[in-house]
Amino acid sequence: MYIIIVGGGNVGYYLGKQLLAARHEVLIMEKDRQRCRTISEELGEVVMQGDGCEVAMQTEAGFGRADVVVAVTGSDDDNLVVCQMAKMEHNVPRTISRVNDPRNEKLFHQLGIDATVSSTKIIYNLIEQEVGGGEVIPLAALNRGNIEIVEVEIGAKSPVLNKTISSLALPEEALVISIIRDGHAILPSGDTRIQLDDSIIALVNADREPQLREVFAERAE
Secondary structure, eight states: OEEEEEOOSHHHHHHHHHHHHTTOEEEEEESOHHHHHHHHHHHOSOEEESOTTSHHHHHHHTGGGOSEEEEOOSOHHHHHHHHHHHHHTTOOSEEEEEOSSGGGHHHHHHTTOSEEEOHHHHHHHHHTSBOGGGOBOOHHHHHHTTEEEEEEEOOTTOTTTTOBGGGOOOOTTOEEEEEEETTEEEOOOTTOBOOTTOEEEEEEEGGGHHHHHHHHOOOOO
């Protein structure tokens, strides 16, 4: 199969690596030039620098002959646009989208996206398992407490890059519960240092979610 992956972050990179190992034809589309160079050095000439939302770039990438298009950027809006255009403009048989905000999943399905993947739901399942001291956090308790699970990817311009968890100026009652690094989930301590391309998983009161995202947000040069 010919599979196009839009988004060359951790998710796109490791997905592409696994698909290549399974002998599929793969193309990873990524806007960031430096990230493209990094992927190319590790996986070879399977990466294309460009905006996967643009028709011209999609045509150049070969959307018209793709069996599957997977959109895994950090933006739900971009992922939706990529998948809709793949369907409507290029008649791609199957589209799969990463959904960063699980509240968008229903909309994605209504708009014709074949399949969605929400890491938030996966993390919910992890939270049901035992944490410290045999305590279990039930999902219903999170809902009643108006708690959100937030995932943030760390880019090269993030102000928290190379900082420890304990040094972060997190909103009151926010908690970093996991870091996805190199395809594996780790349970961080206060001394854990944040690295490039980490995916930070945190719990936060819903009304403080924007403040939490601002802590990790990339800054313009």
